[in-house]
Amino acid sequence: MRNLVVKKFGGTSVGTIERIEAVADRLLKDWKTKGEWPIVVSSAMAGETNKLVALGNQIDPTYRGSAYDMLVASGEQVSVALLAIALQKRGAKAKPYLGYQLGIETDNLYSKARILNIKTNHLLAEVEKDVIPIIAGFQGVDNELNITTLGRGGSDTSAVAIAAALRASSCEIYTDVPAVFTADPRLVKRAREIQKLSFEEMMEMASLGSKVLHIRSVELGAKYNVKIHVRTSFADREGTWIVPEGEIVENPLVSSVTHDASTVIIELQPVPAGPDFMATLFAKLAARGVSIDIITQNQLEKGQRLAFSVTQEDLPLTEQVLSEALAGQSIAKKVTDKMAKISVVGVGMRNHPGVAARFFKVLSEQQIPVHLVTTSEIKISAVIEQQHLQAAAEKLHTEFSLDA
């Protein structure tokens, strides 16, 4: 019985032919020296998915149906084929797999599909024949054999789902950063690597704008107890382990400062009082796959005001849904872009009050206006203007003792 290890490579790790050859070398070396038989999952080569999205958006930026998923899934088809060729050149029996070939079944919420089932019989039978499977991440197939995709970053989720289906205890996510940091090092110079992080914290960070892991991959890791090892493909060193909370001896009050640099606030006024209007509107947005983030509603002199935030990426679709939903009603719409969301996350704050007070004190001292706020048991978030993002992130990083 071989020691199977799911190894997922991100876009930069397979971004050039040289990188692909290096990944092939590393896989064979890890088999020889560590006895790890790789189940490989790959993203598209860096930049390719963006190019495909841009092509589709040139025709229709609001369309997100099965043709869109077929379009954007083609990037992974290229990278897995190239990686298989590189391994075969080295004498290995490598075989590339697309979602439909492996039976990665999903629902049909195109562009944001969820994996329902993965068949492992064929995969395991091939491994028994010494085949190294190279699986296209990000994609699956619905019950009518249409290609589906899992949303940006979805290859992480493919990898963890495959690890879970194989009952593996861990999954390696190879990326272009050496680890998960206490803040984005491009924004906060004194950001440090984190050695261990709980699933819950990583989930919050992913939902708050951290791009290191796809949120659904962390949910699956937590649900099926698959530890996730985020590490670099550019060096042979350990990175960050995402593990159950109980495996971390001492949790800091705040583990990280996380941000999302491209948030948009949409305000509608006056809207009808009561929850019906919101229920109907948000159902329509959800049906089109738009995730609503922070929502506030308050009574002003001119009537009810509803404000909510969406990502910049979802703005065209949101505007389309709104223009359909509000047609014939005299409701004013205001769109404020160039906003950012800054958050602090930490399971430690569950048992220690006062984090919120310190969070707002820092923003207040910097005279940074706060537009929307939301909190949970383990995070505090505020939407601020993009121009204030760096100062807010650095000061919060220092305030919560995260500086290197």
Added chain:
Amino acid sequence: MRNLVVKKFGGTSVGTIERIEAVADRLLKDWKTKGEWPIVVSSAMAGETNKLVALGNQIDPTYRGSAYDMLVASGEQVSVALLAIALQKRGAKAKPYLGYQLGIETDNLYSKARILNIKTNHLLAEVEKDVIPIIAGFQGVDNELNITTLGRGGSDTSAVAIAAALRASSCEIYTDVPAVFTADPRLVKRAREIQKLSFEEMMEMASLGSKVLHIRSVELGAKYNVKIHVRTSFADREGTWIVPEGEIVENPLVSSVTHDASTVIIELQPVPAGPDFMATLFAKLAARGVSIDIITQNQLEKGQRLAFSVTQEDLPLTEQVLSEALAGQSIAKKVTDKMAKISVVGVGMRNHPGVAARFFKVLSEQQIPVHLVTTSEIKISAVIEQQHLQAAAEKLHTEFSLDA
């Protein structure tokens, strides 16, 4: 019952987003004005397949297995998805299809696969529901669900095979030239458009280097009596019809001067006398998908000399097969590149001797050395140096009364 017309669009016809939008407009206009319900087949966007081949070749230029086919088939996935999005934007129910989704079954001679069967039930059921199918050309699927490809230009073959499966009487091939010409107009300025050409002539032309149609598509057209209409997607005008010979009232002696600008001659010497050596060698080349063109063998003082030609594209694979096949034998190999093949084709020459004499007289007058020669009932070909190609083509075009 709708009038179904298979319409195939080449790489230049879908080479940009603007071209894709123009194709969508044209399809809907032809439905409204001519009542033609389109069954669309598309190539990859111009240049994309070359890019994919180059990526694969950077890793291993001799590899042509299933991963290669998966790699190069991704180009059509992009173009059919984009065309479907453009049609949907115009209110049409368009749906993109890959080979596996439609059941385009092929053998598993990767990179040069042949279509074995096409299931039309699903396709016809979708058309009944007002769906415009947009089918990825060039690709199919083998009996293990691996993606296969049909060779360069294979989308023509996809289109004619689908037309045959639907029992259509004709198939439209939209390309970037208005018609088939008496010679390549880039080489011979006075080349003219041909209105009607027989299947047999077009087959010879395709096998001799004409890039207008994939040879297998013409074979299928002849076999299933599907007339092929080669026309431009850039204007609304007729082009060239490829039809059974009996439908052409008067055949010229020579219909066209055709060339292949990148041929390579390989000479082996001394080789064992008798057919065994050739049989074994050519079987090995065929197994790897290399097409041998002209073959000559003759007895020289130093021993038997075997010479044959292959396309420039097949040279790396040919060299690999040769080095394996000749290992341990003292046989000298000489490779001469920068060669070209020039041919004249016409069913008229069947009943009129003397074409060969006139062909060689023209080359002789221009003092052009002839390296290899081959003839059939309706064609004469010679391999010459690339530097003499233009002069030979122009003089032959004039000699056989093809000038405009």
